[in-house]
Amino acid sequence: MKRVGIEVSIAIAEAAALAEVEVVSAYPITPQTHIVEHLAELVANGELNAEFITVESEHTAMSAALGASLAGARAFTSTSSQGLALMNEIVYITSSMRAPVVMALANRSLSAPISIWNDHSDVMNERDTGWISIFANNGQEAYDLTFMAFKIGEHPNVLLPVMINFDGFILTHVIEPVWMFDKEEVKDFLPPYEHPYKLDVDRPTSHGPVGLPDIYTEAKKQQEEAIRNSRKIIDAVWDEFAERFGRRYRAVEEYYADDAEIVLLTQGSVTEAAQVVVDEMRKRGKKWGVVELRLWRPFPFEDLKKVLCNNNIKCVVVLDRAISFGGQLGIVMSEVRSALYHEKNKPMVVGVTAGLGGRDIRFDEYVKMYEIGEKCLKEEKEPDKVIIVGLRE
Amino acid sequence: MRLKERPKWQELLPGCVIDEPGNSVNYKTGDWKTLKPVVDKQKCIRCGTCWIFCPEYAYEEDEYGYFNPNYDYCKGCGICAVECPARCIRMEREEE
Ligand code: SF4
Ligand code: SF4
Numbered sequence: 001m002k003r004v005g006i007e008v009s010i011a012i013a014e015a016a017a018l019a020e021v022e023v024v025s026a027y028p029i030t031p032q033t034h035i036v037e038h039l040a041e042l043v044a045n046g047e048l049n050a051e052f053i054t055v056e057s058e059h060t061a062m063s064a065a066l067g068a069s070l071a072g073a074r075a076f077t078s079t080s081s082q083g084l085a086l087m088n089e090i091v092y093i094t095s096s097m098r099a100p101v102v103m104a105l106a107n108r109s110l111s112a113p114i115s116i117w118n119d120h121s122d123v124m125n126e127r128d129t130g131w132i133s134i135f136a137n138n139g140q141e142a143y144d145l146t147f148m149a150f151k152i153g154e155h156p157n158v159l160l161p162v163m164i165n166f167d168g169f170i171l172t173h174v175i176e177p178v179w180m181f182d183k184e185e186v187k188d189f190l191p192p193y194e195h196p197y198k199l200d201v202d203r204p205t206s207h208g209p210v211g212l213p214d215i216y217t218e219a220k221k222q223q224e225e226a227i228r229n230s231r232k233i234i235d236a237v238w239d240e241f242a243e244r245f246g247r248r249y250r251a252v253e254e255y256y257a258d259d260a261e262i263v264l265l266t267q268g269s270v271t272e273a274a275q276v277v278v279d280e281m282r283k284r285g286k287k288w289g290v291v292e293l294r295l296w297r298p299f300p301f302e303d304l305k306k307v308l309c310n311n312n313i314k315c316v317v318v319l320d321r322a323i324s325f326g327g328q329l330g331i332v333m334s335e336v337r338s339a340l341y342h343e344k345n346k347p348m349v350v351g352v353t354a355g356l357g358g359r360d361i362r363f364d365e366y367v368k369m370y371e372i373g374e375k376c377l378k379e380e381k382e383p384d385k386v387i388i389v390g391l392r393e
Numbered sequence: 394m395r396l397k398e399r400p401k402w403q404e405l406l407p408g409c410v411i412d413e414p415g416n417s418v419n420y421k422t423g424d425w426k427t428l429k430p431v432v433d434k435q436k437c438i439r440c441g442t443c444w445i446f447c448p449e450y451a452y453e454e455d456e457y458g459y460f461n462p463n464y465d466y467c468k469g470c471g472i473c474a475v476e477c478p479a480r481c482i483r484m485e486r487e488e489e
Contacts, residue, residue, distance in 0.1 A: 205412050
């Protein structure tokens with residue numbers, strides 16, 4: 001392992017190359033472009049023995065990755081925002097056909113108005129497509145999680161696609177120190193990919209057949225069980241990685257949650273920013289903490305309950321980076337609230353939305369989020385709508 | 394087959410893969426149709442156009458070179474009747 005200063009996009013591409021992907025099928029889109037650009041370079045230079053398919057759209061990028069994966073090749077794609085939205089049809093089909101494609105998703109807001117900057121509206125729009133979905137909050141995590149995604153998705157008991165989320169620009173375009181592996185070190189960590197029913201002329205199979213009303217329900221139940229059961233493999237892969245390489249990943253990460261009164265629940269790079277705020281405010285006597293929902297799908301119900309219903313947490317302020325229009329506004333907030341619904345000593349759940357379309361969240365705005373929690377606790381009332389922090393009105 | 398006798402979710406292969414090549418012959422789609430093609434052999438010129446155009450591959454050639462629709466698979470779309478150059482295929486109601 002060597003620690004190098006590297007642009008996070010390049011590190012993510014190197015993680016795919018480390019996994020010796022056999023097919024890269026991708027279309028460039030800001031802020032993901034450097035990832036596929038670097039992979040194209042590695043293939044062109046002969047450093048990576050893969051087929052790089054230059055497609056005419058993201059819809060095809062996903063289609064080709066799906067086909068390659070079912071033909072038995074380790075397949076990788078990467079996209080952002082509008083690109084993911086255009087892929088949508090095949091994103092759903094890829095998980096339903098059980099093809100363990102890995103996607104690096106540089107999170108970016110959806111148009112309109114046109115925005116190339118970061119929020120989570122792209123991934124939230126794909127919430128129910130049946131992919132395993134994991135958030136990284138820095139370059140190291142994006143590198144490690146992308147590499148491990150292949151081992152998780154390709155496991156014969158899983159066979160599901162995995163998307164790794166990392167914030168566009170905030171991570172993709174930043175140079176960070178990243179511990180990078182050399183091939184030898186990880187050689188036996190990632191076994192070769194074997195799809196049990198791959199497309200094979202010697203043993204013909206049909207994929208993607210019609211499912212009449214007498215089959216469709218059972219097919220969906222099977223898929224739902226598969227993603228639920230993938231949790232065991234996710235934990236096992238992360239555990240093995242921790243034992244061998246020393247970096248541990250958990251479905252729900254905590255920061256001072258064990259003695260905090262109020263925690264901010266985050267996903268992605270805002271996690272570390274919130275931790276800095278907590279460090280500073282603890283000096284000023286505030287019992288605040290941070291809980292990060294790293295694993296988005298399958299949703300870690302039990303872990304979340306264990307962390308949040310620990311008697312000392314009185315209020316959890318959920319920071320959403322996307323909006324569900326006309327619904328609860330906060331997508332993560334409503335999921336967290338319903339996950340805790342049956343718990344006896346559940347904390348108050350308060351929703352805030354911020355950092356949309358690339359707007360920075362300032363120190364005082366994080367403080368404001370905790371203060372909203374304090375106010376709700378004092379008034380003993382959960383607000384009936386999500387509060388947009390930093391909104392001009 | 395009755396709904397209850399169809400496979401349980403645990404019995405389906407991942408992603409509903411079909412690992413038995415050619416098993417679509419076991420699935421008779423003939424009962425989907427309301428009209429069936431009837432060939433008038435007096436007028437048939439044995440050109441095979443019906444056999445080429447049928448989307449269900451339902452036509453089978455017999456030993457005399459005539460093409461006969463297999464009603465187990467014919468869905469009654471009527472394409473053959475439209476395409477037949479001799480106009481010798483008539484679509485008849487099933488129950489007639
Ligand atoms: S009616 Fe349609 S399905 Fe039936 S034999 Fe003619 S072309 Fe084939
Ligand atoms: S298309 Fe008409 S004429 Fe030609 S083989 Fe079929 S039934 Fe006979």
